[in-house]
Amino acid sequence: MKPVAEACERNRDPILGVLTRVFAHRHRVLEIGSGTGQHAVYFGAALAHLVWQTSDLPQAHAGIRAWLGDAGLPNVLEPVTLDVLADAWDVGVCDAFFSANVVHIASWDAVRAMFRGIARHRADDCVVALYGPYNYGGRFTSQSNAQFDAWLRHRDPASGIRDFEAVDELARAIGLELLEDNAMPANNRLLVWGSTAVRAVRPVL
Numbered sequence: 001m002k003p004v005a006e007a008c009e010r011n012r013d014p015i016l017g018v019l020t021r022v023f024a025h026r027h028r029v030l031e032i033g034s035g036t037g038q039h040a041v042y043f044g045a046a047l048a049h050l051v052w053q054t055s056d057l058p059q060a061h062a063g064i065r066a067w068l069g070d071a072g073l074p075n076v077l078e079p080v081t082l083d084v085l086a087d088a089w090d091v092g093v094c095d096a097f098f099s100a101n102v103v104h105i106a107s108w109d110a111v112r113a114m115f116r117g118i119a120r121h122r123a124d125d126c127v128v129a130l131y132g133p134y135n136y137g138g139r140f141t142s143q144s145n146a147q148f149d150a151w152l153r154h155r156d157p158a159s160g161i162r163d164f165e166a167v168d169e170l171a172r173a174i175g176l177e178l179l180e181d182n183a184m185p186a187n188n189r190l191l192v193w194g195s196t197a198v199r200a201v202r203p204v205l
C-alpha cells in the first residue's frame with residue numbers, strides 16, 4: 001500500500017506554483033528526503049521537461065517505489081540511498097535541488113552536510129528550493145510553529161525549526177543567493193536560492 005502524508009496533498013499545488021517558475025529552465029532535479037514519494041510523482045508529472053531524481057534513507061524506498069510504480073513516469077527516477085551526512089552521494093551533477101520538510105527534521109549537522117553535498121553535486125548554474133517552516137530574527141512566525149517546534153524537540157532534541165538567516169548563510173557559503181522567499185500555507189515558506197559567481201565553499205560549512 002502507498003504511504004500517504006496528508007500535508008503533501010495540501011501543499012503540493014502552492015509548491016508547484018513556485019517550482020513551475022523557478023525550475024522552468026532546469027534539467028535534472030535531486031529531491032532530498034522524498035518521504036512518501038507523493039511530491040515526486042506530482043511534480044514530475046507537471047514538470048515533464050526535467051528529470052526528477054528521488055532519494056531518501058533506505059527505509060523510505062519501498063513507499064517511494066510504490067508511488068513511482070503506479071505513476072509510471074519516465075522522467076521520475078527510482079530512489080537512490082542518500083543520507084545527507086554521507087561523504088559521497090550517488091547522484092551525479094544536478095542543476096536543481098528540492099527538499100521539503102527535511103531541514104527541521106534532520107540535525108543541524110545534517111543540514112550543514114546537506115549544503116556541502118549540494119556544493120559537491122551542483123552544476124555551476126543551479127537552483128535550490130527548500131520548503132518548510134523557518135524562524136526569522138530568532139522568532140517563530142506563529143504560535144502553531146512554536147508548538148510544532150516544542151513537539152519536534154521533545155521527540156528528537158537534535159531537530160527543530162531553523163533560523164532562516166542561518167540556513168541562508170549556508171547557502172551563501174556555497175555561492176548561492178536568495179532569489180525568493182515565498183509564503184506557503186500553514187506558516188511554511190518556500191525558499192529559493194540561485195547560483196552566483198562565487199563558487200568557493202567558505203569555512204562556515
Ligand SMILES: C[S@@+](CC[C@H](N)C(=O)[O-])C[C@H]1O[C@@H](n2cnc3c(N)ncnc32)[C@H](O)[C@@H]1O
Nearest residue numbers: 005033034035057082083084100101102105106
Ligand atoms: C518529514 S519527512 C518529509 C518527507 C517529504 N519530503 C514530505 O515533505 O512529505 C522528512 C524526511 O527526511 C528524511 N531524512 C531524515 N534524515 C535524513 C538524512 N540524514 N538524510 C536524508 N534524508 C533524511 C526522512 O527519511 C524523511 O523522508
